[in-house]
Amino acid sequence: MNNEMFNWQFKHTQYVPYDPSVNALYTGYTTHPALGGVQPFEYTGWRDEMLAAYETCYIHAGLNPAFTYRFKGADAMRFLEENLVNGFKTFEVGKSRHGIMVNEDGLLMSDGMLLRIGEDEFTTYWLAPYLQYKLETGDYDCEGFDETGEVFMFQLGGPRSLEIVEAATEEDFHDLPFLCHRTSSIDGMDVRIIRIGMAGSLAYEVHGKLEDSQAVYAALLKYGEKYGIRRLGRHAYWNTHTESGFPQFII
Template sequence: MSIEKRYEDVLKIFERPDLEPKISDYLPFYHENILYTTVLKNFLYPYEFTGWKDEQLSWKKTCYIHGGLNPSPLYRFSGKEAEKFLSKYCVNTFSKFPVYSGKHCITCDEEGYITSDGVILKTAEDEFETYWMWSLVIAMKNEEGNYDLEFKDLTNDKFLFQVGGPNSFKVLNSVTDDGLEDVKFMRFINTRIDGKEVRIVRLGMAGSLAYEVHGNISDAKSIYDTIYKAGIEYGIRRLGWHTYMMQHTENGFPQFGDHFMMKLPGSPSNKGNVVGSIGKEATGYANPVELGWKKTIKFDHDFIGRKALEKLVENQTRDMVSLEWNTEGILDVYASRFIEGETYKDFDEVNDMIYKGIGTVLHQDKVVNAQGDLIGVSSGRVYTYYYKKMISLCSLDLEYCQPGTEVIIIWGEPNMIQKKIRATVSRFPYYDENRNQSFDVAIK
């Protein structure tokens, strides 16, 4: 069976053309010519709805709804020592963390390498819910009986939808029982949609105004459909997995699997799973300082990896920047297909997020200076249709981080002909319009 299946093929797979195939417990199955993928899911999942160009414009011009993060690893920690446990492993501070607020959460190992990053919400006094924080589950098993707290895995009980773009407020405000005017960035409220309990958090990965909608899995399909139908007059698009994976590079927010790999405790080395000019010896592991997350680290408490991170902060050598690739170099790569001689590695896709094939492979390229010295690592390459540019994120030596600085990206695997493509350090984040942190829903 091929990786991608269109509607007619889906019917054949289930061998019941008289019945609607059950794609997942989270998303409605729309009877259209949708491109599906099986990658990273145990079910067929929408890869593209209206095409990546159309969908990519949604978070700048209109809005989108995305359900591709289902099921999201969701874990609840509650009890009088829940905060004490989380503080031991998270680099974040808990000193100013009111109920109904959230944080970008990071855990590291003793060497300072990231073991997980995700979101943590404070849902009540002494109660926290974490998303995508696998390392905390491993820690919980290792710490069994050491803390007075309760742990609950809610992964398969809840859904998570993302609704983003400048019109996202109007769409959600039209279907919720309570207005969203007072919900600030990284804050949330509990409300209802169609009489069903939901939580709406103001956060998103596109950089523009965005929200997440959380609720019970039994309500997932009806709520998705309600939001989508309400958004039609506002130009809503359904976001497929393909387009969603382009958000993080524009937004300047590194993503696991696209820009770095996590070093989960007890897992085998990731060496050999990285492609690109960086070479097979690379693991893709990273520390939060070189990813641009230094401000998230707070040394007001003891936590795993603190000593290593103190040294990394004090002696910082790299930071995260946006790279804008030179158009001529890109055209040279395409032109090599039609010229006698060796062909450069193709830009097979508009991005390097390798989720179409089976498994997850990180793509990273060497970044060098004019003398050929290694000065950084580029990842998350994406063609942004809105800006008509090829961009990537780069963990770059500090002396080259000034906007306007020219660097060179080595394109192509180590065992093939390689192309030196000039690139320029650009604004960070690259998408800098109507940012979620400052978007005033009252005047837009």
């Protein structure tokens, strides 16, 4: 099937620019069927893309759209303490952590990332819709916002990822510890930079508004060109993330 026919029959993902030279496409994985679309399975070949994780840097956009839910209010911290198994005594503004939710029988109901972006304000990824249900049915002085499909997240991983982030933002991020985050900008567009990477690997996430998604993606490719950046497709995604220490349900 040629690309023109494929792009005509299926909506291409709105998070990255459409590249007619990419032949390997897929529709099998989407976290939100109403918002998802065709995404590349491979860009330059899975071997080349995987090597970028060890030699240069990859950029990955395949987790879009993620279930994103933001909430704030006077009872925001009390809600977390009563509904997640985590402890939050050291959970300061500018930090993030892996949140876990269970029901009354101790069965896992949801897990995902939790970012503290203000004194009484938090953003979550993958914890909704269960987190949203618990917030809306509980007695909490909070308001929540479903931002699924309104924001983007890109992952950059590899030994040159820090250099690319710093080139794109024109800021020094050497002092950003693991799972900490702060706001910045790329070519005038507001973003949030998060230091990720597990098992000692160097990696970052770039978050922002959907309307800036393609422009930020293009900018990261531009600034990363001299560092050998590669676009990561779905084929290489599972292996690179598994070897980097990220929990996966598919190998």
